[in-house]
Amino acid sequence: MKHAVVILAAGKGTRMKSHLPKVLHPLLGRPMLAYVVEAAAKSGAERVVVVVGYGAEMVKTALADTPVTFVEQKEQLGTAHALLAAKEALSDFSGAVLVTSGDTPLLSAETLKRLAGALEAQGGGMALLALKLEDPFGYGRVVRDAQGQVARIVEEKDASPEERQIQEVNSGVYAFDPEVWTFLPRVKNDNRAGEYYLPDLVALYREAQKPVGMLVAEDKSELLGVNTRAQLAEVEGVLLARLRRQWMEAGVRMHLPETIYLEPTVELAPDVVLEPGVILTGQTRVGEGARIGAYSVIRDSELAPGAEVRPHSVLEGARLAEGAVAGPFARLRPGAELAKGAFVGNFVEVKKSRLGPGVKAGHLTYLGDAEVGTGTNVGAGVITANYDGENKHPTYIGKGAFIGSNSVLIAPVRIGDGAFVAGGSAINQDVPEGALAIARGRQRNIEGWAKRKKRYAKEQEVEE
Ligand code: UD1
Ligand code: CA
Secondary structure, three states, X not given: OOEEEEEEEOOOOHHHOOOOOHHHOEEOOEEHHHHHHHHHHHOOOOEEEEEEEOEHHHHHHHOOOOOOEEEEOOOOXXXXXXXXOOOHHHOOOOOEEEEEEOOOOOOOHHHXXXXXXXXXXXXXXXXXXXXXOOOOOXXXXXXXXXXXXXXXXXXXXXXXXXXXXXXXXXXXEEEEOOOHHHHHHHOOOOOOOOOOOHHHHHHHHHHOOOXXXXXXXXXXXXXXXXXXXXXXXXXXXXXXXXXXXXXHHOOOEEOOHHHOEEOOOOEEXXXXXXXXXXXXXXXXXXXXXXEEOOOOXXXXXXXXOOOEEOOOOEEEOOEEOOOOEEOOOOEEOOOEEEOOOOEXXXXXXXXXXXXXOOOEEEEOOEEEOEEEOOOOEEOOOOEEEOEOOOOEOOEEEOOOOEEOOOOEEEOOEEEOOOOEEOOOOEEOOOEOOOOEEOOXXXXXXXXXXXXXXXXXXXXXXXXX
């Protein structure tokens, strides 16, 4: 039988204490809801309907490029009321209706399929997914009848002290036959919360003598609901652990893996080494045998095989060719490119600049809008002054050149191949190929000055 999936995601998520709708809180850089949509699509759903409410526009925008239909639940009167909001969108759909929540992001496509299969096998009615928890606090409890059949679900707030002892709980994932639309309007809100509870359908289906099946989930972690920040962190931890394991199985070496954070968009090759505290995000790709030093933060960057980032470096939109080295304490900003064997050392910032093969900029340098030719040495403290207060200008440095320490290259400017710039120069004119440029105050040595200074100081003392 075909199935549709309805994802309930209209609630604010009050306990998150946030302006951001709960389902948009990111897990490894992606909104929680995106995981649920992905599972629904992978389960083979013909249609995916998302019920939005709180922050509807934000939620729609965040998921604009996913193939879902949005429906709005203007007032959040409870989960049964939320499902009713999807009725019209599915009025022409005759298959099973699977329902899950936007705040259960670890649910797998397989589990959704299993539930749809169970509904079909029992010949309609409804099926719900339950789980057993040591600490069932906050969840709806499954109450069974004398025959051991599911009789009803009772929410935490409405449960008697005995019912609160029940460890079998509702996961909030269900499969219904299309008759659900006639049952739904019969749900009442006569409970402590004054809400229309979707789990009340269990009792209604039972009264109508319809089959009510229950699957008990094998993997509990799949059904962790996110209602608080602590649960959000817990779920993220589960996702991270899975991701790390996957990469380690693919040949990546992680030291203290539990300290490493990476997003699912990142790609790593075999023999990559990640030291403790590394953070890798966005479209980052790391080639075979590359090494990333402790506490480095790398976003949207590419490291070729054998490249190395030393500890405490920050990279964004950067590219390192084979054998290039950055850090410790390097800062590579968007458009920074290090060719084969180029080296950028501590406290060097590179933005929108290409450093040719074997270029060295070892210490305390800023290179912005620059191109540096093969084998050139950039001394400590060299700065490209690329900004005149209004516009950015380029600096070209040829190959095999030598830029003396603490020089400022005032752009636009061009340093020829093999040219030398004397330390401490302020260069605002082009330097021809092979020339030496000195642009600083000339040094003057005043003989005997120190002695004279001492004598003067003594005279002052006597007078006082
Ligand atoms: C719900 C179940 C509970 C189950 C638990 C599993 C109800 C009444 N209770 O409780 O039995 O054990 O899930 O995690 O269903 N939502 C709407 N509109 C509303 C209310 C809620 O769209 O009017 C959405 C929320 O955004 C959320 C989902 O429905 O994504 C679940 O709502 P939530 O308030 O988190 O229910 P729980 O208290 O967790
Ligand atoms: Ca919940």
